[in-house]
Amino acid sequence: MENNNITEEENLEGPIQDPSSDDLYEHFRFVAQKGQQPLRVDKYLMNYIENATRNKIQQAAKDGNIHVNDAPVKSNYKVKPNDVVTVLFEHPPYELLLVPEDIPIDVVYEDDAVLVVNKPPGMVVHPGHGNYSGTLINALTFHFENLPNNSSNRPGLVHRIDKDTSGLLVVAKTEEAMTHLAKQFFNKTTEREYVALVWGDVKEETGTIEGNIGRHPKNRLQNTVFYGDDADKGKVAVTHYKIIEQIGYVTLLSCRLETGRTHQIRVHLKYIGHTLFNDERYGGDKILKGTTFTKYKQFVDNCFKVLPRQALHARTLGFVHPTTGEMMRFEAPIPEDIEQCIEKWRSYSKNSTS
Known part of the structure; x- marks a missing residue:
């Protein structure tokens, strides 16, 4: 779901008041x-x-x-x-009734124009249907005054990441910064790298995934890649990846976004047969590679318990500072839940081949 440079979930909940209805x-x-x-x-x-x-x-x-x-x-x-x-x-939609909340924010960088935060997994970026409190926007409006609204009336928000994806986001503190940063995301000049743990043994050391992405015609909570006769549907999407480490039945990847579509990395990796580990929405919460041994099933279940979300982390973020013109780059270490899962796979792989 995508609108106006914001690339996590498209807003079907609109703040529009219907003039043809009586105050509806x-x-x-x-x-x-x-x-x-x-x-x-x-x-x-x-x-x-x-x-x-x-x-x-x-x-x-x-x-x-x-x-x-x-x-x-x-x-x-x-x-x-x-x-x-x-x-x-x-x-009005609940997301328009924004209540500031005293929620801690992991601030990586701050100056008069921008703020870079490291979002924890499980935190929704902005209020929406079913999530009216506890969001990053609720926290931002408590800690920072007079954040500029984007075109969807969301204070400071230039882009977004999924609820269960962790990692870096840049927030605009002034109208000028909002305009400047939004233009960079629109022109695809920002640098965004994600770390992803996926099912299967990825064969190519590096690769590029291209395929238009749009709403799944049967499951409206998913997006999908259109191909064949439908290849011109959806929106152009390009993801570059390279292998960081191959660990038995899973592979650790570095993914760089050229475009910013809804669930882009999740959808593209599933498209090439390497669904994100424990991505429930796209089927990664089932054993997709490996053996039929009971002990292996128990091992994977333990991995799911250690990492109860999709294995995706926005590790690096780069953009031109809207005031100074300086290229700025930030990095957020891989969080503990993903690291623990990786270590479990390393240990399993080592013991199963020795």
């Missing part, structure tokens, strides 16, 4: 694809809205909060190609 605020908007088969609107929305239950959706329809093409519909309405489906409520 638009929380979600979806446009049905051209190939959409007739499908009840409650089932349709179940595929799109994370954490929503069918009962809640049906109640929203009963209350007149689900509209198709600007008119309220019942939950049995059949969605057709190009229908515009919106969910409206009397209150």
